[in-house]
Amino acid sequence: MNEAYTEVDGGDLDILIIGDHASARVPVDVELGIDPALLNDHIAIDIGVAEVSTLLARQLGCTAILGGVSRLVIDLNREDDAPGLLPVMSDGHAIPGNRHADLAARMIRFHHPYHHRIGRLLDDMGSPFILSVHSFTPRLASDPDQQRPWDIGILYNEDDRAARIAIPQLEDAGLKVGDQQPYSGKLLNATMNRHAEDNGIPYLGVEMRQDLVGDPEGQARFARILGPIVLECRNQLA
Secondary structure (H helix, E strand, C coil): CECCEEEEECCCCCEEEEECCCCCCCCCCCCCCCCHHHHHCCCCCCCCHHHHHHHHHHHHCCEEEEECCCCCCCCCCCCCCCHHHCCCEECCEECHHHCCCCHHHHHHHHHHHHHHHHHHHHHCCCCCEEEEEEEECCCECCECCCCCCCCEEEECCCCCHHHHHHHHHHHHCCCCEEECCCCCCCCCCHHHHHHCHHHCCCEEEEEEEHHHCCCHHHHHHHHHHHHHHHHHHHHHHC
C-alpha cells in the first residue's frame, strides 16, 4: 500500500473508480490538533465511499483508486493552487494544525503521487471510463436549515454525457436524484477536470447520501444499483 492511495485491483475492464475522500487516515507524524472523534465525521472522510467503490470494482471487474489520507490532511479533489488544499476550518470546526503546515511537503507526499498514479492507470487503458465516487452529509452543522433531500447527486462540469444517461436510470431505480446537487460540478470538480474533462475521457460523478451508505446493507444496495448504470454509460461513451 502506498500511503497516498489504496488500489483495488478487481480486473482489467477499462473503468477506473476514483474515491478522492475515501480515507480518514492521519499519518502519525501529522498533527491536526482536533478531537479524534471528528475523524469519523464527514469533514474528515466521505463515509461509505471506500466500501461502495471496492464492491463496484469487484462487481465490474475493474480498478479502484482510493485516496489514502483524510481530506483534512490534504484535499485531493483540489487544484494545485486552490486555497482549500489545507483546510483550517471545516463545517464550523477549526483545524489548527494546518495553520502552519508545510503545504509543499504534503503535496509532494500525498497529492502528487495520488494524481500521478491516476494518470498512469488511465494511460494504460485503451478506452477508459471514470466513475468518481463521493458522499455528502444530509445536514451541515454550520447551516442546519439547508435542505438536502437527495439520495444521490450527479456532478459534472462541461461534460454531462454520462449524467444524462445515468439520471433517468437512477430515478427508475427508486432514488431521488439531484442534478448538480448538493454541489455544482462547475465549482467542485478538480479531479475530474484534470483527468477526465481535460483529456476527453467520459466520466460519471456521483455523490451518495452518507446515511444511506453507512452500513454494509446500504453499501451493497448502492453498488447493485450503480454497477449496471456505470456499465451502460461506459458502453455508450467509451
